[in-house]
Each structure stands twice: as structure tokens, then as C-alpha cells.
Amino acid sequence: MTDVVAPSGREEKILGIIETARGKRPKFRDPCITMAHGAGGKATGTLIEGLLVPAFANAALDELGDAGIVSVAGTDVALSTDTYVVKPLIFPGGSIGELAVNGTANDLACAGARPLALTLGLILEEGLDSAVVREQVAVMAATATAAGVSIVTGDTKVVERGSADGMYLNTAGIGVRDPRARLSPSALRPGDQLLLSGAIGAHGMAIMLARGEFELMAEIESDTRCLWPAVDALLDAAGAHLRCIRDATRGGVASVLNELARASGVAMLVEEARVPVDPAVGGAAEILGLDPMQIANEGVLVAAVAPEGAERALAALRAAKAGERAVLIGECRTEPTGMVLVESGFGGRRVMDQLVGDPLPRIC
């Protein structure tokens, strides 16, 4: 939440300038790779939209969803991948193996596809204790069983000591797109309601504290979990009215909202006071100078719903596992196109920007 904009007559002009800048596809001009390119914020967006998407040009990729959709013998199959480089490998509430299964399963779920099968690519560092491998393999197996997904093929590579931090994991997954809804990042319309499934910021803060780099003691556990039950409930209750669902991982809720606003060409207005943040998370974030809206989650989703389906969607989310604290946080507007504004408890409005830089490296 940078770029404070006074709610004055100048507002429209300033927003107009930013809006024009936003409308253009970003260009990737950085001379070298920085940690920010992996943080899920602005730099990541520039790399993806400025280099990768134009190079690999195809309709599935142009959608910029968390999953690509491929037609297989007349069936829409969602395909997704994520690489996991979290540090440390084990942290309060979860571990790299749990993230690797739930993270990719959640990307499929948020594309409206029940996770079906995963692939697993392991990069192991020479000298890694086999007990660590055993433990994470057991965690992955248990997490996959809980998520109802099978790990059907894999690959193992080993790199020399110092060439990786213990292990990096990649999972890719497929799922059949659910017929109850057609979700797309560009489907949002003015008037759509924005739902959030739970309290934010727990995952990112849990990782930061687990590293022990700060002299901060707080009991914060990652929120890593499988989101399919929540998505399933949403599809059941409001399928036809659902526009898009996204899990708010790297870059947090702020990055998801900005991406959707830009992809759909709508504005968003979010009421800050409605967004649930646990006191321990909020306190730690304040001390570290971080905005909870930009902190990664692993078990929180944002759903955009047409107004006529919003009430039922919210009720369904609240009745679903891990959705008890779901809330309506805001809505889509017409202007300023492609931007997210946040209204503070005192009535002032600011631009809620995407994450810039990388204050939280290697959180997934």
C-alpha cells in the first residue's frame, strides 16, 4: 500500500497517468536476475508478461491463470506447475513436501479443476541426509492422499554440495476442469464482489520467523492446506456466478487483486478493516515494516463473484473446511481501470500496489 493518493481533485489526474502506464504490457529490461524476479510481485510480472508469455505465445498462456487449459479428446484439462525452494525445509505448520503437493493442487483447484495427478521432480544436494528425504517423501505421500491426488511419475537429479539448499522440489499437476463454472482472470466485471477465505499473512510470517533472522518470538503457523474442499463448495453454491478464484500465495492478496484488476480491466475497492489478520501476524508484520496484504499465504483464496451469487458463495465458503473466517472484502468498480484502491477505517483511499522488491525471499 504505497503511493498515497489524497482524495482530492488531483486524484483523477494522478490515477489517469498510472492507469495509462498499467494498460501497457510490461517490458523485461533488467540486466540480470534479482531475488525480486522470484517474489511474485512486480518484477515477476515483468519477467512473465514481458519475456516468457510473448516467447511461448499461445492462448492457454495468454490467459495468465495459475493453470493452462488444454483440450484433451474434447475434455478441458487444467495443467499447472510450481517449483518449491522454501528455506528452511521444515517450518511451523508445514514443510517443503507439504507445500509441493498442496501448492500445485491448489493452483488446479483455483482453476476450477479437481486435482487428479501430480508429477514430482526432485533436485537433491549431494550429502543431504537420507532421513530428510525419507521424511519429505512420507509427508508428500500423506499430503497427496489427504488431497485425493496421486503422484504418478517423477524424476530425481543430484547436484554437487553447495549447488542447492538441501532440496528443491517441482510438482506439476493435471485436473479436469469442472463443468460447474468457467473461471478466468479476465472475467471480472464492475459490481462483482470480492471474497477472501480466511485470515492472511500466516505462511510468510511463519517462514520469516522460522529463519531466526529477526529477534522476534511469536507462535505463527503456516496456513498450508488443500483448497479443493473450499473451491468445491463455491462451485456448488455459486458456480454460474463465479468469475475467478485465486490462491493468494507469493505477493499475497495485493498481487492477486492487482493481477485480476489488470487482466479484467476493472477497478477494485477493498475495505481494509474487513480483512482478517491474526494479531500475532499483524504485530510481527508491523515490526518488520511489511504489509500483510503483500505477505504470502498457502491456504487462502480470493474469489470474485457476480453480485447475485455473492451471498450464497460467502455462506458456502464459511461452511467449508478452513473457510470459517471467510469475508466479503470489497467489490469491482469501473474506474480507475486496472487498479486496486483500499479504503482505510478512516475513510481515506490509497492505491494498493503489488509487491515491489523481495522483502520475503524463498517463502515457497
Next chain:
Amino acid sequence: MTDVVAPSGREEKILGIIETARGKRPKFRDPCITMAHGAGGKATGTLIEGLLVPAFANAALDELGDAGIVSVAGTDVALSTDTYVVKPLIFPGGSIGELAVNGTANDLACAGARPLALTLGLILEEGLDSAVVREQVAVMAATATAAGVSIVTGDTKVVERGSADGMYLNTAGIGVRDPRARLSPSALRPGDQLLLSGAIGAHGMAIMLARGEFELMAEIESDTRCLWPAVDALLDAAGAHLRCIRDATRGGVASVLNELARASGVAMLVEEARVPVDPAVGGAAEILGLDPMQIANEGVLVAAVAPEGAERALAALRAAKAGERAVLIGECRTEPTGMVLVESGFGGRRVMDQLVGDPLPRIC
């Protein structure tokens, strides 16, 4: 080709002992990860069969093919993944980006599935020159176009300087299993003929020489290429008679043959003199004390074909792109179960063993 066994009366007894040992599922007991676990030979097999497959127990994985088969709305979909950690990133004849596309496409092709779509997971090292990223992205786009496959979704992570060698790539892919054949590593029967699509050892030797660790000068280019045209030709000519197709990557032809012999419970007899090895590759391998049969390829496949289809399969392979030098190298026998024997030009027989240790680290 270790474990020299004299063709004497002792042969049967020795082979019997080895055979009993082979029949059991290997146990993963190593205290820590070594480079050999990533080399595609015996240690990799122990890790996969002794730890990963039992943990993730499911039918698709138990097959131990290069791809898992998943039923999607009644259609058999092949799913495969590979991680690429090749060093250096660019080498004579190819680069990491080319391997990342062709390697996974080839795993699908060898499962009898036309490659349809890929996912891409990038791990980039902080400080990596953007020009390197641009170049590899362009290579991947061009290779994907040539292979007729789309990169439909991806993920980018960045790790700190020193935590990766420039870049590691992961691709996962899907393809629809071709109805012309049902291929399986356990489908080989005594009498089946063994075909090899071309000269072996070029990829591994090209990488070794590119590293400049040896004072050896030879013009050897990697054989990296898309194998779908060759597989397509085989399916067309001998679909019903094809038992299994495998690309002979890490661990080389020796590891592929051993895996198939064990999975199918057959013996194999290979005529060494028939296996094509280019003089530069053969010479360099001899100097380095390596067996070309254990050196990695990126554009060579092994096909097991029922005797009645072998002639047509060989002719089709020879007429296909990059199959001009295809040859019949041997056949399946009944005894000794699960083992591969090689007959030298002088009539002696040895056990052709899988790769042990890792003489060629990080070749893909």
C-alpha cells in the same frame, strides 16, 4: 560392461546367484545422497524403487515407465516430468533449454503419446545475466514449435547467488496415449527383437568435453532431438507388435536394457559389434575408461518388438528422421531372467551391467 563371466560351466551358477539378487525389490539404505543417486544407474534405481515408488504407491507409478498413465474422462493421458541441471548450460549441439523441451517430449513419445503440452518451472540464480535467460527462453520456444508442443503454464523461482548454477529447469508434459500400441516396460517376451535408433554416446561425451576437465579435443555434438517422428513411424509400421520404447538417456543403453529385462523377467542377448558408436565418441570413451553403452544419449531410442514385426519396424525406423542408422542389436531370451548379456566380436559373453556410481555427473 563389468563383471566378466567366463563362458564356462561356472557361468550358470554365478548367473543364478546374481539373478536371485535381482529378483528382489531394492532397498534404499544409503545414509546420505550422493551424485550416483542422480546418475540414472543402480543408485537411482534403488532410490526410486526402494523409497519413492513404495511411498507413493499407485498403479501408474508401479509400472516404472518414463511416463505415468492417467485416465481422463475415459482417455489415457501420459504424464511425464524431468528436471534439467546440465552443466554447462550451453554445449556443442544443444543447451539446457533444448534438453528441457525435447527430453520431456521424448519421454511422452516413448510412452506412445504424441507430446501435447508442457509446463515449465524455472529456478534462476540471483545475478544471472538476463541475456542467458532470454537466449534459453528463445531456444525453448523454437524447440517447442519444432516438436509441435505448447508451453502452457509455468513458474519462476529465484535463489540466492551460489544456490544454483545459473538455472535449473523442470518441464512436465502431457500427451494422449496413441491407440496404435500399448507399450509397457513389463511387456517384453522371449524372442522379442531389440532395435536401436542410432549411434550412441554422443550427448554424454559432448557434455564431458565441453566442461574442459579433460585435455581431450574432439568434435562431438550432442544428439538432442525430438523422437516423436521416429516413434510415430514405429507405431505406424508395427504398432501391434511393439512391446516397449525407451529413450536411452541417463545411464545409457545399458541401464534401459537392464530395467526392461528386470521389469519383464526376460534375459537379453546383445551383439556388441552391431551397436553403432562414432569413432570420436568411441575414442574419447576409451581414453576416459567409459563404456559407450552406459553413456547418456538425448536422441536415441531402444525399441523391443515382437519377432513378426521386427523387420517392418526396422525399415520404418530407418526411413524416419534421425533413424537412418537404426540397427537390430539383439533379442530377448528366457534365461538368465532379468539379465542382459553382451556377446563380443570374439564370441565371449559378459554381463552388461547398469551404470554404477556417477562417472558423468550433471549431463542433463
